[in-house]
Structure formats: structure tokens, C-alpha cells
Amino acid sequence: MIRSFRTIRLSGSLRNRDSSDRAPIDRKYLPDRWSVIAILAIALAAFTGTGLTDIGQAGLLQAENIQQTDTGPAMGSPIQEKLEELQQRFDESLKSFVWDFSRSADTNYDGWPDDWQRRTGNRYPQYVKIAIEAHDLKVMRETRDVDATVMRFWPSIRKWFPSLPVLPPSLADLLCDRYLRIELDGGLAMVQSQKVPTSRMYQYRFSADIMTSGLRHDTARAELVFVDEQGMELESHSTPIVRGSSGWKEYAVNNLRAPRLAKYMFVRVSVEGGEDGLEDIRGFIGFDNLRVEPFPQLQLVTDRPLGIYDYGSGVTATAVVLGLPKGASRVRFHLFDADKNEMASEASSIRSLVQSTPIPSNISVSSEPSESRSATTDMRFDWKMPRLSPGFYTVKAVIEGTGVDELESQTTLAVIEPLVEKRGFGCFGWTLPYQNQRDTARTALDPSAIQTQGQHSTIGIPQDDGTIPPRDFVNWLLQIGVDWVKYPAWIAPDDEVRASQIADLFTRLQDSKIQTVGLLDRPPEDQFANYDLRSQREIVASELFRDFEVWQPLLEPVMSRLTLKVRKWQLGADDDFSFLGRTRLQESVKSIATGLQGYGQPLDITINWPWNEPTLSSQQRSWKAVCRSIQPALTAEELDAYLSLDPESRRHVDAKTWILLNPLPKGRYDRDTRILDLIQRMATVRKHRVEAAFVSNPHDSETGLLTSDSRPDEMLLPWRTTAQLIGDLRQMGSLKMRSRANSIIFAGETRAVLMVWADNPTEELIYLGEDVYAIDVWGKTSELPLENYENRQVQRVKIGKLPTFLVDVDPDLLAFRMSVELKQTQLDSILGQTQPLELKFKNPVRDGLAGNVRIRSPMSWKFEQPSLNWELIGGRDTTEPFNVVLDNSAKVGRYELALDFELQTIPPKRFTVYREINVGPHGLELKATTDILEGGQLKVEVEMQNHSEKPLLYDCMVFPQSGRQYQRRFISVEPGETVRRDFYWSDGAELIGTTLLLRAGEQDGHRILNYEIPVRRQ
Incomplete structure (x- = not known):
């Protein structure tokens, strides 16, 4: 069917015939050359019977789907005969239903589709115009002019071809595409087709072409409706709702199955008002090519209806084939995990099933929805899956074979296990x-x-x-x-x-x-x-x-x-x-x-x-x-x-x-x-x-x-x-993780959970208790065995973007870790002088607690007493002082201090808490970058930002490790300013991979800044 056109092109030649015995024709009644060609083409089509298609009554086209044959078992074998018998009976009933509003849909020429019904009553007035219209009115007028010309010359043409029908075929009927048009006028509209048979043997695809113009409040949609034998509506499936102004577009609903007790189906188009009760008085809506296409139905189910399985129980998937397409040779199962990775696969041969299963004598592919009848046409393929760990899975079944259109079905399941010993009162x-x-x-x-x-x-x-x-x-x-x-x-x-x-x-x-x-x-x-x-x-x-x-x-x-x-x-x-x-x-x-x-x-x-x-x-x-x-x-x-x-x-x-x-x-x-x-x-x-x-x-x-x-x-x-x-549980706070991962602590009276995640994959070495294990978001449990690290027992926790829950963590240990903090966030870069460093922590339990803490620091840091014993009553905190001296080689920058704790519990608990501290003068931010220039020179750029309220002046010397001459600059930085100075060395490629030392001495002060600069290309 032609949607629309602008030019009709007809080609061919007209042989001259001896017309001496014919009466002369008045030239004023002769058509133009193109009309003559059109007349002869129509006559030829009518004479040969080509080009004309009977598309059924009332515009309802039943189009048989053509299937390709399979190169299956040998011709004449019993298995082949059984397959062919099943497939032939199925193919005979595989029909599509199409309502295209062509001329055959309006046999009485009243502009209304035959056998369609219209809803009338409150809010559904008769004055809302609904009629079949041509897509292109110009083409309609032009083809009708041709029809009129053909009609005048048809008797003469029939003298040449006596077998032609009495009336000529209509070019307008053949070439003009039509649709159902609804003109809005302040009311709603609903029309529906005649009923056609349906069957649960098939799955259906319902589609409709819809066009809207000028809608402000109203909406349009098409529906496929299933009804029982008495005509009671059982279920309806709607296309997406169309609003506003939209050109012609196909809207489809896939994988529809007739509900139980359904015997018939019909299509329904409707115009509905806005939710505010307002209705449009202007605009129009078009519907065309309402199509219901049946397909072989492949259902995939499991032996538990809602797809929830306890860990350790078996899982069986069943593929039910309703209507066997030609060429089908096997059903293949696929199992995928939550990340779409294929876990297992298995194929079941249709030939083997047919060989072992006799064809029932009452087998039928009738469109009648008899449950007992359709049940006998089911072909069932079972797959017992391998043992599954807890998680989310997708199971897919696919019919494979020669010339078989892709037909697949999928379902989901979840394998779970109890995550807590005793269920609490959650929210x-x-x-x-x-x-x-x-x-x-x-x-x-x-x-x-x-x-x-x-x-x-x-x-x-x-x-x-x-x-x-x-x-x-x-x-x-x-x-x-x-x-x-x-x-x-x-x-x-x-x-x-x-x-x-x-x-x-x-x-x-x-x-x-x-x-x-x-x-x-x-x-x-x-x-x-x-x-x-x-x-x-x-x-x-x-x-x-x-x-x-x-x-x-x-x-x-x-x-x-x-x-x-x-x-x-x-x-x-x-x-x-x-x-x-x-x-x-x-x-x-x-x-x-x-x-x-x-x-x-x-x-x-x-x-x-x-x-x-x-x-x-x-x-x-x-x-x-x-x-x-x-x-x-x-x-x-x-x-x-x-x-x-x-x-x-x-x-x-x-x-x-x-x-x-x-x-x-x-x-x-x-x-x-x-x-x-x-x-x-x-x-x-x-x-x-x-x-x-x-x-x-x-x-x-x-x-x-x-x-x-x-x-x-x-x-x-x-x-x-x-x-x-x-x-x-209640959220209690978070831990400072060495890996910089995110964390949240949840705790109750008897248990605690630590949730961790990170923007990029990482891992954390941390001690959280004796019997800690991890649970991912899919409910899968992983053991976290203890291992030695820096003379301490730790668990190795892998952390990704999705949260991981660490369960059975020691709640007292978590609370103790959370309480540990350094009161000083920065040490001054005054070398050789004693500076205070205070450590604060709390006893989180009701009973008294005693223990020892030791600070592990860089070699250039000297503590008067790096280890202290302490004792706390329940619920109290303490601040322990440590005195530290930075020697002449101490560098400025950010440092991580390891705080080794040993709690005198039964058994004793030994763990490490890591905290960071800056070394450098307050208010000064120091940065350095390196680059190799085109001439091979090494450029070192030193940047100083002064966040303090007084000017700073530093004598800066940069020392290469290769024995080359150092370079020296004075850098003066006013409050709130940023100053950059460059240092250059020739043959810079030789220095790549080495580390330069910047030593900056404060003028009129006691600070010495040692800062390492790694050499690399930008």
C-alpha cells in the first residue's frame, strides 16, 4: 500500500490497430496521452488479474506469515513428518489482522468503517466528526478525474477486450491511502473495531500509526482489548499516550498474551480529555494501520513463581513453546549474573523431544482459546541450573534453527540467604x-x-x-x-x-x-x-x-x-x-x-x-x-x-x-x-x-x-x-580510612555494620574484629581472613564503587577508632626544637579500660617518649601528650602517623590507627612543578602562596642529586599573594626520575623548609 505520492509514473507503448471498421472518434473527447496510458494499464491489470489484491472485508487484512523451511531431519523420516505436522498446523493459523481504512473498509461509501462501533452518551457527543479521509486530497481529486475519463472510454475498451468487467477498477481506490480522522469539537470520542478470534497460543504485537494536530488538553491512544465469550472486557493494552501536535508515527506494544478465558479481541481508538476536565474544541487526530501480529510464543518460567530462591536450593527453568515455527531445531538457555556475564548455557534439541513425545490425536492450532486444547500443543524444555551463589540472575531462552526469526524470552531470579541472625524492627x-x-x-x-x-x-x-x-x-x-x-x-x-x-x-x-x-x-x-x-x-x-x-x-x-x-x-x-x-x-x-x-x-x-x-x-x-x-x-x-x-x-x-x-x-x-x-x-x-x-x-x-x-x-x-x-541500626558516624574510601558506621545494642565504598577501586588493610565478613549489595558473603601486616593482624577489604557491608565488626573497637584524633593538625617547620603533639581518645565501654599506645613516625622525627601506658574508666576520654623534635633533614608536607594501640582485654586487641598531619609554617602553601623544554632544558617552577597576615621572605636553594651546581633565588611573598620563580638546568633529560631538594630558609626567622621535587615531564 502506498502511503502518499506526488507523481504517478506509468510506462509502456500502445500498438496501432487496424480501426478502419471503427467509427471515427471526435477528437475533443479524446483523453490526453497520460490518461490513455492509465486507461490501458488499468485495462491490462483487469484483464490479466495482476495488481489487484482482495484484502478482505471491512478493511480487515489477514496476511499469512511466510516461514522458511529447515534443513532438519531427512525427508520422509518419522521425526521429520512429526515436525512438519506440528509446524504446518501452526503456520495455517498464524494470521495478522490489519485495519488500514482502505476503500474495502467502507463498502457502502458512507465514510464510516464497516462493522465499527462508536460510543455515544455523556461527554461522547455525535457532533464530533469521525470519518475516513484521504491522506492526500489532491491525489484523490486527480485520480477521480482519471476515473471519470476511464469511465467514458470503458465501453470502447471493452470492445477491444471483451473479457473485461462491466465497470472499470477505480484508480482512486487503488492508489489513495486513507485513514480515520477525528475532528475535535469539545467532546470525547471512542470507536472500536469488530471482534476477531484470539488464542493463548500466540504472543502478539499491537501497533498503530497516530497523528495529532493542535491538541492542548486532549490525548489520543489506541488499545488492544481482550474479551471473553460473552464480550466482557478482560484486559486492555494501550499504546503510549499522544499529546500536542505530532506527525505520523508508529506506536507499538510488544509481547502481549491473551489472558485466561479470552476468546476474542478488538482494537479501540479513543480521545480523552485532560485531567483538569477541559477538552479541546479545535484540532484533529488521525489513526491508521492498526495491526495485530501473532508470533510463536516462548514462555520462560522457573519452578518458584516469584523467583526467590534460598541459597542451596535447586533452580529449574522451563521454556514453554506454543506454536512451533518452521526451521526450529533447538532451545538454548543462557544464565547471566548481575553484571551481564554469562555463567552457564545449555541447548535442548526439539528433534529429541518430538522423537520421545507422541503427537496427541486432538492436537489443534485453532484460534479458539480452549485451555485444554492449547495445553496439548505446548512443548516444554527443562533446564536444571548449576548451583548458584547468592545474587541476581537473568535467564534467557532462545529458539534457534535455520531461517527462524529471533524468538527469545527471559526472566529473572534472586538467590538469597539470611543476612542477620535475628530479625529486628526495621523502618x-x-x-x-x-x-x-x-x-x-x-x-x-x-x-x-x-x-x-x-x-x-x-x-x-x-x-x-x-x-x-x-x-x-x-x-x-x-x-x-x-x-x-x-x-x-x-x-x-x-x-x-x-x-x-x-x-x-x-x-x-x-x-x-x-x-x-x-x-x-x-x-x-x-x-x-x-x-x-x-x-x-x-x-x-x-x-x-x-x-x-x-x-x-x-x-x-x-x-x-x-x-x-x-x-x-x-x-x-x-x-x-x-x-x-x-x-x-x-x-x-x-x-x-x-x-x-x-x-x-x-x-x-x-x-x-x-x-x-x-x-x-x-x-x-x-x-x-x-x-x-x-x-x-x-x-x-x-x-x-x-x-x-x-x-x-x-x-x-x-x-x-x-x-x-x-x-x-x-x-x-x-x-x-x-x-x-x-x-x-x-x-x-x-x-x-x-x-x-x-x-x-x-x-x-x-x-x-x-x-x-x-x-x-x-x-x-x-x-x-x-x-x-x-x-x-543507627548511623553513628564514619571512619577515617587509610585508602581514603568512604565509610559509614551503623550500630545497635548487640551488633555493628561498617559500610564502605570508593569512587575508584581500592583496598583497605584494617583490623575490625575476629570474625568479620563482607556482604556485597547482591547479598553475597565473603570471608575476610586475618593476615599479618606491620606486625599486626588485619583484614584485607576490597572496596569498589558499589557499597560493601562489613558485618560482625567489633562495635567497641569501631567506637574506639572513631574517638582517636590528633589535637594538632600541623607542626611548624622549626627544626631542632621541641614541639607538643597531643593524642586524644575515649574509652567507649562502661567498664574500665587500660592499654598502651606507640607512635610510629618518619626517621627525621624524634620523640622523647614514643610509647605511653594509659588507663581510663568507662565512658571517659583522655589526651596524652607527646613531645617531638624535627631534625635538620625533616621535610615539609603531609605525613601519615601510625598509632599502634594494644588494649588489655581478654584476649588482648592490637591494632593500628592512621592519622595525618601537616609539617610547615602556618599560612604558607608551597608547590613545585617540573618540565622539559624544547631545547632540552629542565624547568622547575616553585610557587608560594601566603595565607598569613605578614610578608614572608625565603632564601631558596634547589640541589640536584647528580652533583650539578645548585641554584638560588630569593622569594618574597606579600600577604594574600602567590609568587612563582623558575629554575633551569641544561640537559634536563638526564635528571628525569631523580629528586631535587628545595631548601628554603626564612629570613629574620628560624624556619627551614626542606621540600622534595620529583623530576618528570608534564
Whole structure:
């Protein structure tokens, strides 16, 4: 089909025929040369039957997909015959459905697609024009002129070709591309096609070409809708919503599967108004080439529906092939770790399976969605994977063969092990989405809706069979590390079944020590009319709870039952700030709480409050908690700043602080950035008095933790590892690491965890206790054996960009290390004179503590007494003095001092703490650079910056090590100035790799600066 054109080019020649027996033709009725050519081309096409295609009734094209043959088993072999029988039956039913709004879609020429239906009624007026239009009106007019000319000469042409039809084919019908056009006029529109059969044997690709012009409020989209035998809608899948003005573009939805009980499907196009209730009165929308393409279906499942495996348990993946394409010879499995490295692979032969499996006599590839019938066409290939260590994995299955289009499927799984011996009361949790919300029915995590089909899990409307019990659902939450759950509980007052399910779930959650919050965010859709809402934008808590006489009778039957189980309730979804700015807010929330409470226990009400708005004082509020959030999400540093200013998070008060803690969007940030950001924000939460932190929708494709079918996504294990390890600990500070890696200490009553990470890979040699081990973000444990370093026992810790958690560290030892500091940050460069150096530390335990400390320093430093014994009572600190003398060879710069401690405990603890100190005059910053010039000279540039309040004058001499003559300069630097001086030596290449010594003597002072300058090219 031609989309559009500007020029019609027809070629050929016309033979002269003897027309002496024909009556002369009046030349004024003769067409021009191109029309004659067009007439003869059309006649020839009609005569030979070429160029014309019957594309079915009502514009519904059923196009058979052509498959290439395979060079499989030998022709005539039993295996080959069985394969061909399977493939032939499948290919016969592999049809595409296309609605292209061509002429055959409008057989009665009324401008409306045949057998299509239009929605009418409130907000869907008839005066909104919907009709089939040509893409190019100029081409339409020109081809109709040609059709008129052909019609005049058709009787004469039929005399030459008697077999031609009575009426000529229409050039306009053949060449003009058409589409469905909707002209906006202040109303909405929805039209749908006739129903066509569907089957669960296939997966579908749905696509539509959409064009919009002049839209300000309205939006457009196309949907593929599945219905049951009675025509009841089961599921719909929408293209992305189109707004504004956009040229023709294809929008597609891939990998769709008909739901259980689906027998038919149809396409639906719609124009919807804005969320504010406004609708466009100008503009238009076009739809074309609505296409539903079936493909062989390859499902990949594992033997645990939600993909969570305990370490040590076996994992079996099953590839289910529905509809065997020609040429397919094997199914290959691939296993990848979290870094996309292939861990294992295995291929299963289709030939072997067919050879060992008889073809059932009732096998069928009918499009009817009979479950029993389609089940017999399944081909199942199992792969028992090798033993997996804890971590996140992706499993992929691919059908391979000659001439087979790429067909693959993948799923995810996680292998976990307990990370803590005893579960504490953590603060991290999830908000579970509204289970009946449109287009999210399959993504809602609803224990009564998690059903297993074979080995596969889907999330959907509860069924009578195959459901996972609430007990298993709660155990799954415990495995993952969820300590808080917000659960939607606004249901119809007469829905006893659902109320019983929620009450049972709440009981099990509470019994498992999972803090439970009832969420009242939106009523069932069939109750919207009761609330007199003008638009979708008004489905917010402040509007729903506006009229006590409306909402209280509808919620009273539900709340009287559920408030016996749960005391904490949140008004509005997590992003609902509708109470902000409401007048008499304190009285309103108090009235709502009283109405929800009824005759039950008093309720703890939570409302949502944005971070950029200050919270109200205790005298102005009647709620118990506020849930804080903002878009875009705060960074860890911003979150720390906001929580530091928030009075509720800084002290024990009646109003608690909750926050939202969603991962960064997947489409905008790489995986490691998202993981580090999430863990840093979770660590910040444990620094402040935050009662709970929630992931607002764990199934969100961009900011969630799970896939749409509730299997692990890449962010789940980092969230779980962090939540389980630090969820019940408090952030205590950080360690100064010798490797300059970042660190945060978390501690509780009986255990402590040290989290470390670095911008670049490094390692740290440090003693943290006897039985320390490391856990990465994927939950994998690594032993940290002790080794000798500088006569001390240390652990070698490898540190990367992603955090590593060091577990079972000695909390007292961490606290002692944190307390060690040098009171002086700088020693003056006065050589040969005694200078004080004081060391401060604290006994972190309640009992008395004694020990010894020794300072290891450069050889040019001399201590009167480098080692001291000390003794401290519990909780006290001390400052121990050391006197140091710098000899004439002492250099200026930054030094690391090793502080060797030995604690008189049982057994004794020996460890080293490293601290840095500067040597040099206060207020002077000294730098030097080297370079080899074009002539071979060595250039040494010495730079001095004076940060003090008095002028400085130094006599500077630079000594090469090779015995060459030293050079001398005087450098004077005024306060606040930077001065540079250059030194030059010939044959500078000979000095590369050596070290020059700068010795600068202070004029009218006692300071001598020794500074080493390594020689290198810039």
C-alpha cells in the first residue's frame, strides 16, 4: 500500500490497430496521452488479474506469515513428518489482522468503517466528526478525474477486450491511502473495531500509526482489548499516550498474551480529555494501520513463581513453546549474573523431544482459546541450573534453527540467604498499588491475586484456583526484608469476600511483626459518581473526604472490621498533597479520624506533606504522622539537610516522620548510580529519627524493585541487603580510612555494620574484629581472613564503587577508632626544637579500660617518649601528650602517623590507627612543578602562596642529586599573594626520575623548609 505520492509514473507503448471498421472518434473527447496510458494499464491489470489484491472485508487484512523451511531431519523420516505436522498446523493459523481504512473498509461509501462501533452518551457527543479521509486530497481529486475519463472510454475498451468487467477498477481506490480522522469539537470520542478470534497460543504485537494536530488538553491512544465469550472486557493494552501536535508515527506494544478465558479481541481508538476536565474544541487526530501480529510464543518460567530462591536450593527453568515455527531445531538457555556475564548455557534439541513425545490425536492450532486444547500443543524444555551463589540472575531462552526469526524470552531470579541472625524492627517498607486500577491489574501485588499458571506467576484478578495463600505472601515479604506495608483498603461496603481477604492479610502481617498501614486513596470506580467529582484530577483525599454524609456510610462497614486489626491509616496516595492549604485542616482531619474510627480504637492518621513546605506545629495538627516526598527525589545530601531542619526527625515528638524512598529512574541513570544513590539515602534515613521509609510502587518499571509479574528487578537485592543489615541500626558516624574510601558506621545494642565504598577501586588493610565478613549489595558473603601486616593482624577489604557491608565488626573497637584524633593538625617547620603533639581518645565501654599506645613516625622525627601506658574508666576520654623534635633533614608536607594501640582485654586487641598531619609554617602553601623544554632544558617552577597576615621572605636553594651546581633565588611573598620563580638546568633529560631538594630558609626567622621535587615531564 502506498502511503502518499506526488507523481504517478506509468510506462509502456500502445500498438496501432487496424480501426478502419471503427467509427471515427471526435477528437475533443479524446483523453490526453497520460490518461490513455492509465486507461490501458488499468485495462491490462483487469484483464490479466495482476495488481489487484482482495484484502478482505471491512478493511480487515489477514496476511499469512511466510516461514522458511529447515534443513532438519531427512525427508520422509518419522521425526521429520512429526515436525512438519506440528509446524504446518501452526503456520495455517498464524494470521495478522490489519485495519488500514482502505476503500474495502467502507463498502457502502458512507465514510464510516464497516462493522465499527462508536460510543455515544455523556461527554461522547455525535457532533464530533469521525470519518475516513484521504491522506492526500489532491491525489484523490486527480485520480477521480482519471476515473471519470476511464469511465467514458470503458465501453470502447471493452470492445477491444471483451473479457473485461462491466465497470472499470477505480484508480482512486487503488492508489489513495486513507485513514480515520477525528475532528475535535469539545467532546470525547471512542470507536472500536469488530471482534476477531484470539488464542493463548500466540504472543502478539499491537501497533498503530497516530497523528495529532493542535491538541492542548486532549490525548489520543489506541488499545488492544481482550474479551471473553460473552464480550466482557478482560484486559486492555494501550499504546503510549499522544499529546500536542505530532506527525505520523508508529506506536507499538510488544509481547502481549491473551489472558485466561479470552476468546476474542478488538482494537479501540479513543480521545480523552485532560485531567483538569477541559477538552479541546479545535484540532484533529488521525489513526491508521492498526495491526495485530501473532508470533510463536516462548514462555520462560522457573519452578518458584516469584523467583526467590534460598541459597542451596535447586533452580529449574522451563521454556514453554506454543506454536512451533518452521526451521526450529533447538532451545538454548543462557544464565547471566548481575553484571551481564554469562555463567552457564545449555541447548535442548526439539528433534529429541518430538522423537520421545507422541503427537496427541486432538492436537489443534485453532484460534479458539480452549485451555485444554492449547495445553496439548505446548512443548516444554527443562533446564536444571548449576548451583548458584547468592545474587541476581537473568535467564534467557532462545529458539534457534535455520531461517527462524529471533524468538527469545527471559526472566529473572534472586538467590538469597539470611543476612542477620535475628530479625529486628526495621523502618523500610513498601506501598502496594491499588489492585483494581486500570492497566495495573496485573502489576498489583495482591496476595489474593497472585496466581500460578503452570509454573508461571501473574498478578491479576483473584481466581478460584492456583492462588498463592496470604501466608506464603507474608513469608515472601519477610524473605525480601519488608518491615512496613501500606495496603489499599478502600473497598465496596458490600464486598464481604474482599473485606475478609484484607482482614486475614492484615492479621498475618501484624502477627509476623510487619508494621501495617491501611491506605485510603481511592474508592472503587463504580462509587465515583457518589462523590460528585468533575474530573480525574479530583480523585484526591481532600475531595473524597469533603462530605462526611457521603463517605462515612460507604466506609463504615469496612472500617468497623479493619480498624480492629490496624491502627495506622493514611489518607490519600503517596503523591497526594491535596490537604495542603485546606482551611481548618486540624478540625477536618480530626473529624475524618472520628468518622473512620466509629466505635473502635482511636486511629493514628497520616497525611502527605511535600518537603518544600514547612510542617505545622503540634498545636496546629491532629494527625500522628506526615509522609514527606518531592519530585524529583532528594539526593542523600539534600535529604540529610531537610531532615536536620525537620523538628519531628530531630527529637521525640508526637508527630512521626515517614518518607518516600524510590530508586532513581532506570531510563535516566545507569545501574550502579541508582544503587549507590538508593543505599546512600537509606543510610541517611538511619541517621535521623525517621519512623518509616517506603518505596511507593515496587512494580514501577522506572523506579520500582520488581518486574510487572512480581519477579526480582535489579534494584531488589540492593534494597533488601541494605534494609536487612541496617534497618534497625543507627548511623553513628564514619571512619577515617587509610585508602581514603568512604565509610559509614551503623550500630545497635548487640551488633555493628561498617559500610564502605570508593569512587575508584581500592583496598583497605584494617583490623575490625575476629570474625568479620563482607556482604556485597547482591547479598553475597565473603570471608575476610586475618593476615599479618606491620606486625599486626588485619583484614584485607576490597572496596569498589558499589557499597560493601562489613558485618560482625567489633562495635567497641569501631567506637574506639572513631574517638582517636590528633589535637594538632600541623607542626611548624622549626627544626631542632621541641614541639607538643597531643593524642586524644575515649574509652567507649562502661567498664574500665587500660592499654598502651606507640607512635610510629618518619626517621627525621624524634620523640622523647614514643610509647605511653594509659588507663581510663568507662565512658571517659583522655589526651596524652607527646613531645617531638624535627631534625635538620625533616621535610615539609603531609605525613601519615601510625598509632599502634594494644588494649588489655581478654584476649588482648592490637591494632593500628592512621592519622595525618601537616609539617610547615602556618599560612604558607608551597608547590613545585617540573618540565622539559624544547631545547632540552629542565624547568622547575616553585610557587608560594601566603595565607598569613605578614610578608614572608625565603632564601631558596634547589640541589640536584647528580652533583650539578645548585641554584638560588630569593622569594618574597606579600600577604594574600602567590609568587612563582623558575629554575633551569641544561640537559634536563638526564635528571628525569631523580629528586631535587628545595631548601628554603626564612629570613629574620628560624624556619627551614626542606621540600622534595620529583623530576618528570608534564
